[in-house]
Amino acid sequence: MSVVRSVEAGFFPLDQELQVPDGHLLPHAQDALVSMSSELPFRRAVKHVERTLGVVVHASTARRQTLAVGQRVLEVQNTQAQPLSTCPEETASERMAMSSDGSMVPLVGGVGAEVKVVAIGAVERRRRKDEDQVVTTQITYFARMADAATFADQASAELCRRGIERAKEVCAIQDGAEWIQGFVQGHRHDAVRILDFAHAASYIYEMADKVRESGGHLPARWEDGVLHRLKHEGPTRVLRHVTRLARRYPQIQEQVTYLQKRRDLMDYPTYCASGWPIGSGSVESSHKLVIQARL
Numbered sequence: 001m002s003v004v005r006s007v008e009a010g011f012f013p014l015d016q017e018l019q020v021p022d023g024h025l026l027p028h029a030q031d032a033l034v035s036m037s038s039e040l041p042f043r044r045a046v047k048h049v050e051r052t053l054g055v056v057v058h059a060s061t062a063r064r065q066t067l068a069v070g071q072r073v074l075e076v077q078n079t080q081a082q083p084l085s086t087c088p089e090e091t092a093s094e095r096m097a098m099s100s101d102g103s104m105v106p107l108v109g110g111v112g113a114e115v116k117v118v119a120i121g122a123v124e125r126r127r128r129k130d131e132d133q134v135v136t137t138q139i140t141y142f143a144r145m146a147d148a149a150t151f152a153d154q155a156s157a158e159l160c161r162r163g164i165e166r167a168k169e170v171c172a173i174q175d176g177a178e179w180i181q182g183f184v185q186g187h188r189h190d191a192v193r194i195l196d197f198a199h200a201a202s203y204i205y206e207m208a209d210k211v212r213e214s215g216g217h218l219p220a221r222w223e224d225g226v227l228h229r230l231k232h233e234g235p236t237r238v239l240r241h242v243t244r245l246a247r248r249y250p251q252i253q254e255q256v257t258y259l260q261k262r263r264d265l266m267d268y269p270t271y272c273a274s275g276w277p278i279g280s281g282s283v284e285s286s287h288k289l290v291i292q293a294r295l
Helices: 027-037 042-053 059-080 148-154 156-162 178-187 197-213 222-233 235-248 250-261 268-273 286-294
Strands: 095-106 112-128 131-144 169-174 192-195
Touching: 027 042, 027 059, 042 059, 059 156, 095 178, 095 286, 112 156, 112 286, 131 148, 131 156, 131 286, 148 156, 148 178, 169 178, 192 197, 192 268, 197 222, 197 235, 197 250, 222 235, 222 268, 235 250
Parallel strands: 095 169, 169 192
Antiparallel strands: 095 112, 112 131
16 A cells, blocks of 8 residues: 655755855854955955855945845934934043044046035043143044935934043034035034134135235245134234235135134134144045045
8 A cells, every 4th residue: 555645846945044045144254254355345345255265256246235234224323313213322531532524526427416414422631752642542433325304313413422422521523615614513502613623724824825826025934823823822913914915916805705604613722722623634634544445
């Protein structure tokens, strides 16, 4: 007597047991691929993965996997930025600095767009070469290609995580862009606002160039003297001086007006005496470490 048994088609869920994600890479290989692809061009990333792990993948796979992980990270961060959401929080430093800036990047088709970024760090005094120095440490960055209002909302989770709202004192160092002042007002309205000294200096140099190009005479080291006075005495005498200069050389009025409107952001002697940095090098470094590195 024969017995006939029906057997249903089935599949042993080995991929699930091994936790193989989409794309058929094991977790450690996918982690390495995505991590390298976030720092290197995709073609270079796959070569590093092949050399270190012996895993061969195509650059298009690296692109898909990296974009997919990035999209999930983006969704998590945007969710955490919602008003009623919670996000992980670090212990806030007693004194912190935040610096914002925008950087134009090229897109497909020959057009450009602005990537906005905020750098967040702890402000510390350190003794170096027998002198006290103010440094910004533990710097993290948050960047998005978005308008000012959207960027301010999306950055709120990172600012909360770092503790900008919980820090005892905060300074905000940046250039004079209007959207940045709104960003600071929304996240830490009582921050000490500082116009980046190098940014202010660039306007002094522009004035000198325009005066000399028009045939005017300035002392050989006029810029150095003006900037020394600005740093150690504040803006009052400097603004009075360049205002008089603009009467003789109207072509510098635009630069003079720019600095006049930001007079309250240039009290550099007070900032230095209070232990605040006066340069926005932390956010300037993001153009290389964050934006250019990913282009």
